[in-house]
Amino acid sequence: MAAGSAAPTSGEYIVHHLTHLNSTGHAQKSVIDWTVINIDTMFYSIVLGLATVFVLWLAARKATSGVPGRFQAAVEILVDMVSEQAKGIIHSAESRKFVSPLALTVFVWIFFMNAMDLLPVDLLPRIGEMFGIHYQRVVGTADLNAALGMSIGVLLVCIYYNIKIKGLGGWIHELFTAPFGSHPLLYPINFVMQMIEFVAKTVSHGMRLFGNMYAGELVFMLIALLGGTATVFGFVGHIIAGSIWAIFHILIITLQAFIFMMLTLVYVGQAHEAH
Amino acid sequence: MNLNATLFAQLVVFFILAWFTMQFVWPPIVKALDERAKKIADGLAAAERGKQDLELATKRSTDALREGKEKAAELIANAEKRGAQLIEEAKLSAKTEADRIVAGAKAEIEQEAVRAKEQLREQVSALVVKGAEQILRREINAQAHSDILATIKQDL
Numbered sequence: 492m493a494a495g496s497a498a499p500t501s502g503e504y505i506v507h508h509l510t511h512l513n514s515t516g517h518a519q520k521s522v523i524d525w526t527v528i529n530i531d532t533m534f535y536s537i538v539l540g541l542a543t544v545f546v547l548w549l550a551a552r553k554a555t556s557g558v559p560g561r562f563q564a565a566v567e568i569l570v571d572m573v574s575e576q577a578k579g580i581i582h583s584a585e586s587r588k589f590v591s592p593l594a595l596t597v598f599v600w601i602f603f604m605n606a607m608d609l610l611p612v613d614l615l616p617r618i619g620e621m622f623g624i625h626y627q628r629v630v631g632t633a634d635l636n637a638a639l640g641m642s643i644g645v646l647l648v649c650i651y652y653n654i655k656i657k658g659l660g661g662w663i664h665e666l667f668t669a670p671f672g673s674h675p676l677l678y679p680i681n682f683v684m685q686m687i688e689f690v691a692k693t694v695s696h697g698m699r700l701f702g703n704m705y706a707g708e709l710v711f712m713l714i715a716l717l718g719g720t721a722t723v724f725g726f727v728g729h730i731i732a733g734s735i736w737a738i739f740h741i742l743i744i745t746l747q748a749f750i751f752m753m754l755t756l757v758y759v760g761q762a763h764e765a766h
Numbered sequence: 767m768n769l770n771a772t773l774f775a776q777l778v779v780f781f782i783l784a785w786f787t788m789q790f791v792w793p794p795i796v797k798a799l800d801e802r803a804k805k806i807a808d809g810l811a812a813a814e815r816g817k818q819d820l821e822l823a824t825k826r827s828t829d830a831l832r833e834g835k836e837k838a839a840e841l842i843a844n845a846e847k848r849g850a851q852l853i854e855e856a857k858l859s860a861k862t863e864a865d866r867i868v869a870g871a872k873a874e875i876e877q878e879a880v881r882a883k884e885q886l887r888e889q890v891s892a893l894v895v896k897g898a899e900q901i902l903r904r905e906i907n908a909q910a911h912s913d914i915l916a917t918i919k920q921d922l
Contacts, residue, residue, distance in 0.1 A: 556801030592788035640776025
């Protein structure tokens, strides 16, 4: 489209930017198609995931109890922050051994993926186009698959700890007797409520991140369109709106990463508590 | 917003990254943090101990100083007393010695005087006797009046 002779219309521009580079080579037709995989999301999330663990590993490799350098201190502040939050929410030290690092990874990884939003919206897609890649979305968390994939990961962790702490029988018992109480008539209602709770938690967990980042990305595109009008108003508007939104977005990307991490801890913490 | 297999791939990546962090990142950093916290706690405790030691040492040194001063003052006082005593003793002995010398000299003078008197007496008596002898030679025998002469000699 964009490579064509005519300049794209606004609609075409947006649609083009919201189309994933996937394994089919064209936009996905049906809403759900498990045979398709988004190459761009996978590429950026894996690269940024590796960057996350690499940065953390760099700090961990040289971690000493002596006077820390700036980099080590920065990572330590992060680790300490996550560690303190985890201590307040999850009371089992054994569980924290896995859940705290998980929360740290989630926080840094999502922060990195969100931060891709701050790159100019056309930069990487344009570079990709030079190499013949016509569709590209660079913000991993603005792909519902990525956000839901992570929230489902958290759900699996929750189920794991539910079974580990309460035992399989204990957990199933809880599924049928909480929240309303142990009475045969209440069993189905309890079970339905529990299912709704799990689904709602997981979907809202993933959707919240996705929605924020998707909306943010869209606003950046609209601002880019404003600049694309090539008028004085459009140019000045682009600069002002783009600056304001990018500065505001610094808050959003950090906040969303933090919220995702905190909810991960809260949900896993809930899995430890009997109703 | 379409759902596809990316979701499962992301799920797997999620766990791999979490596992990596749990295995290689979290433990060394947390260990370093705990060790540093312990070091700081130890350091603070050591500082506290050092402060107490210093306080103790200061007190001890003050005590030692005061004790030393007292001892020095006592020594000086003793020395002064002893000095005064020595002077006193020296004065006393000097006076005694002087008295003794004066007494000796006096006795000698007296003796000398007595001796001079004796000599004088003898010379005078000899002169008298000689005079009398010369007077009497003409009239009396010296031997006949020797007892009178002796008596005169005795009285002189």
